[in-house]
Every structure is written in structure tokens, then in C-alpha cells.
Amino acid sequence: MLLSLAWRNIWRNKRRTLITAASVLFAVLFSSVMQSIQHGTWDHMVDNVVNYYYGYLQIQGKKFWDDRSIDEVIDRQTLLEKLPEGFKNSYPLVPRLESFALASAGNRTQGALMIGIDPEAENALTGLKGRISKGDYWQSSPEGILVGEGLAENFKIDVGDTLIFLSQGYHGANAIGEYPVRGLIHFASPDLSKTMVYLHLEDAQQFYATGDQITSLVVGLKDKEELPGAIKALHSDLDTATYAVKDWQEMMPELMQAKEMDTASANVILIILYIIISFGIFGTILMMTKDRQYELGVLLSIGMRRMQLFGMMWMEVVMIGLVGVAMGFLISVPLVKYLSLHPFQMTGEYAKAYEKFGAEPIIPPAFDWNIFSWQVLFVFVITTVLAFYPFWVIRKMKPVEAMRL
Amino acid sequence: MKPVIVTKGITKTYQPDTIPVHALRGVDLTIDEGEFVAIVGPSGSGKTTLLNIIGGLDRPSAGYIEVGGKDISKFSDNALIDFRRDHIGFVFQAYNLIPVLTALENVEFVMLLQQLPKEKRNQRAMELLHAVGLDDKVNKRPIELSGGQQQRVAVARALASKPAFVLADEPTANLDSVSTGQLLDIMANLNQEEQMTFVFSTHDQRVIDRAHRVITLEDGKIISDRKGHV
Ligand SMILES: Nc1ncnc2c1ncn2[C@@H]1O[C@H](COP(=O)(O)OP(=O)(O)O)[C@@H](O)[C@H]1O
Ligand SMILES: [Mg+2]
Secondary structure, eight states, X not given: OHHHHHHHHHTTTHHHHHHHHHHHHHHXXXXXXXXXXXXXXXXXXXXXXXXXXXXXXXXXXXXXXXXXXXXXXXXXXXXXXHSOTTHHHHSOEEEEEEEEEEEEETTEXXXXXXXEEOHHHHHHHHOGGGGEEEEOSSSSOSOSEEEEHHHHHHXXXXXXXXXXXXXXXXXXXXXXXXXXXXXXXXXXXXXXXHHEEEEEHHXXXXXXXXXXXXSEEEEOOSXXXXXHHHHHHHHHHSOTTTEEEEEHHHHOHHHHHXXXXXXXXXXXXXXXXXXXXXXXXXXXXXXXXXXXXXXXXXXXXXXXXXXXXXXXXHHHHHHHHHHHHHHHHHHHHHHHHHHHHSOEEOOHHHHHHHHHTTOOSEEOOOOOHHHHHHHHHHHHHHHHHHTHHHHHHHHTOOHHHHTOO | OOEEEEEEEEEEEESTTSSOEEEEEEEEEEEETTOEEEEEOSTTSSHHHHHHHHTTSSOOSEEEEEETTBOGGGOOHHHHHHHHHHHEEEEOSSOOSOTTSOHHHHHHHHHHHTTOOHHHHHHHHXXXXXXXXXXXXXXXXXXXXXXXXXXXXXXXXXXXXXXXXEEEESTTTTSOHHHHHHHHHHHHXXXXXXXXXXXXXXXXXHHHTTOSEEEEEETTEEEEEEEOOO
């Protein structure tokens, strides 16, 4: 009956309850949509970068990540043998040999990132073949290179033309090679488009004179969830003096930092929003308590304990909050669901910022129940904290004074 | 007869630090079980203050008070609340009832606080509403009832916990003469049939005439205490 009493009490002033609940509704709607977009955006961006190139996990030569030196290579065969049992069957393993080189054609020279790949494995991981805008993916023959559209444009070359590469090879050897361009690759990111060059792993190994060595082996995890298990297995089986195991977060520190900063500033907005809402709820609580002084005095007189009175008021306040949450869900859950299924396209500055990280400029809001359950918790905590006001009033209430008309 | 209320030398001084108001200046009073007592006196004579002190809603500045054989001045806050719930029925001048509860639920409410089982609560509440002549209004909210009917529900509620006595501070002040008569009939009837003790304040002569004992206050003192009317 106390519960039903509290419920009926909140509808005594329908307008006030609805206005208060509506402010909660607004907060819930705003923050769940905003957080869904935010999470979705970052997930999308991370997924993009991960799927585009890095993968969730790589095994590299110990110092390769910091030095980027061709000397930090590891033997492919040895590594494959040392991998934990079952790894070879569970995950696609994608070998790469990457280093910088000078590319030149005619009287023009520029830097390029040369990546030796196993075309089939690489395509399975990153879908490289699908990004070819002109030419073919080593179907007709194994020779030649694929270059970013931007790079081709810089050199004013096209499929069939030749590029010359110069670099330092393994242990100081001179690396020099001439390769025909067999295809162009489209990159959303202009930076990548201007620097990326793919070639057969064997060609790269020959160019850099490394023998059958690689700079990194991408472990093609399907999902971040698999990461902890895979890392643990690798750490127990691989010699950490020779190998480094890098996860996507370590390989993309700028992205992670940007994400953290973005999340932090979004949280500040949410906190400010909830503080404003709290003032509104508090106003309602003030009025609720003041309007009912007399009635609370009667209840205290006829034998309702202060804690019971407070329990009733607390339930009322929490209920108003939860009515707002419920109304908020009614709108935001379908809305976020809809948006997550129909991502919107970005334009202008935002789109550019995305492309910089090599991500497609779309916003696919994430549909995550966690975002919603946090709202419930948030509103519950806020209303409970605010309910300390009636607690404080009731605690020192004297029935005779409360009932003086 | 067993005394249910005993006071000795009760005083009450409001604002003792600034301009003291001596609301009660030494009240000695004994009310026995089954009495039907009117506390009368001009406005400001101390009727409300006295009833509040007897009801454990306020504490005297000095003096001794015993209610239902207990010295309630020593009770803790919760003990006093529970004591009121279990042993004293209250009827206030107006707005006694919880607006969102029906007549039945209002009467049940005290028993709910006493954690009586639903069946029992319901049965007793129905009986009491019958006793105050409101069988046909059990599911009405206070706002749907007349002032007189609301006061009758309040009387029914006051009796719900089977209290030692009922305190009513000017229960008829807001009622017309017909409703006043009906309420008094009901109270007198409960006093007669169930030996329920009633202590009510009033300055309405028609109400005073119905009392079996009339205690007159003036300036916080009892100036007369007449028994006899039957
Ligand atoms: N809380 C209070 N503070 C100060 N004076 C009060 C208070 N309550 C009552 N009084 C004063 O005490 C006296 C008795 O008041 P009250 O008991 O209400 O009388 P009655 O009910 O007979 O009209 C009056 O002079 C009144 O003004
Ligand atoms: Mg009075």
C-alpha cells in the first residue's frame, strides 16, 4: 500500500510530475543518443582502422615498432613454429614486411611505405582486393605493385607505368628495384593514398634482402573480445626478448588518446546536463515537501514513523525519475535502434577528420543496452541523493508545527 | 474507574527566551476510562496546547503527565510515535484524511502501520465505516465526501487501532449544525456502546451541551470542571 500510496501521490500534481519527468526524459534521450553516437563513432573508427590495416593484434620483432628498422625482422618459419598450438587453425595469420623507401619516376621522388604481403591472406584480413579502383590484384600474374591513387596522381603515372624504389636493405645492403604498377588502390585517407605501396611478400623480401623474414605477423582476430585470451597464450609461448605482441590500442595511441579526450568532454556535457536536471527535480521536491507539510504532520501524528514517511517520499521522488526514464526509453530505444540500422553520412570538416584516420565518414550509432542501464542507475542515484532533502525535513519535523495552518 | 489521562501541574511556555507566552499555567487533570469530556474556553485559552500535550504531539515545559498508565515524557521519538499509533486516536479540525486514499483505505491505514493482516484490516475498517454510517462511501476519496462525512471517516480512523481514548480538537468547527449533530451522535454512541473515551475541545454551545463533563480553561488554567450531564 505504501508503494501504491506513493504512486498515487505523484499524480496529485500531474503537471508538476509530468514536467519533471519530461526533463528526465530529455536528459535520457539526449545522453543516450549522444552516447550511442559517440560510442558508435569510435567503434566504427577503430573497426575501420583495425580492419583496414592493423588488425587487433600483431606479433613483431622486439624493437620494430619503435625503430621501424628493416633490421628488426623476425624469421617467419621460426615464428610459425613457436606459435601456440591451435593458433594456426583458429586465426588467419597475415605476414608483412614493411619499410620506408624512396619512390621515383621521371624527375620526381617521394617517400613511400612499401609493404610486402601475402595477397590471399591480406585480402582475407583487410579486403584489399575490393579497394582496387583500377587494374587487378595479381590474378593474371604475380609481378608488379599496387599503389595508392594519390601516389599515382603525384607521379602522374597510371597502370602499366613503372616506379623505381630505393632504400636501405637488411644489414646495410643497398635496396633498389623497379616495379610496374599493376593497380591503383582507393584510400579514404588522403595521407595513406599518397604513401601506400603493396607488393608480393617475396618481392619485398628480395628488395630488402631479408630472406624469408618479416616485420610483423597480423593475427586475424574476429573481435576485440578474443584479445585477452590470445595475448595470454602468446605471452606464455613466445620469447619476449625476441618478439613483441602489440594490440590495436598500442599501435594506435593517437586514436586512443583522441577517443579518451572526446569521451571525457562528452562526459562533462552529460554531467552538466544532469546537474541542470537535478535542479529541476530538486525544485519539485521542495514544492512536494512544502505543499504537504500539514499532511505529513497528520501522518506523523497518527503514528507513521519518520523513516516510513521518508520511505514514502523517497519512493515518490524515485518514481518520478523512473517515469521520466521510462518515457525516455520509449523514445530513445527505438530511435537509437533505428539510427544504428540507418547510419548517417557525414560531410565537411567531420568527414575530413575521419578520413584522416582512414575511416569512412559515416556515423553508425551503437545500440548498447549498457548505455541505457547507466541512465537508470544515474537517475536512481540522483533522485535518491535529492531525496535527502525531505529526509532532512521529516527528521526534524514537529507535528504540531507542521500542522499549524 | 481507571484513569486514562493524569496530568499534574502541567505548564507550557512558548518562546521562553523572547516574549514568553504562558499557554498553560499549571493544569491538574484526571480523565477516567469511558468519559465523554469537552474542553472549552475562549480562543487562546490553551485548549489545543493541552490536547497536544496529552496526545504526545508536544511536550510540556513542566509538570507530570501519564497517559494510559505510562509516563510518556520519557519516551524516545519512535516510541512516542508508536505509542500514538497504538493507544491514541486523533481527530483534527480539518484535512484529517490522506487525499489519495479512499475512505476505506484511510481507515485501514493505521492498521497497515501496525502491520495487521489485510483481511483483518479490511474487516475492521468496514465495521467502523458502518458504525459512522458510511457504508455506501467506502470507496470514495475525501474530495468526494462532505466535510461532515470526512470527519466521520476521521473518527472511524481514530478508532481503528482500538485506542485508549480519542482526542478531537474542535472536530465540528468547520461543520454545519446538521453535520455537527450527526458527528456528536456517532461519538456519543461509540462512547455509550463501546465505552470509548472521548476528549474534545470546542466553543460551540450545542456541542458543550452534549458532553458529560465540561472542563473550562481560561488563560491556561482550569477555571471550572463540571460533571453531571447525561
Ligand atoms: N507555537 C506557538 N508559539 C507561540 N505561542 C503559541 C504557540 N501555540 C500557541 N500559542 C499561544 O498559546 C496560547 C494558547 O493557544 P492554543 O492552545 O492554541 O489555544 P486555543 O486552542 O484554546 O485557542 C495562545 O495565546 C497562543 O497564541
Ligand atoms: Mg485551538
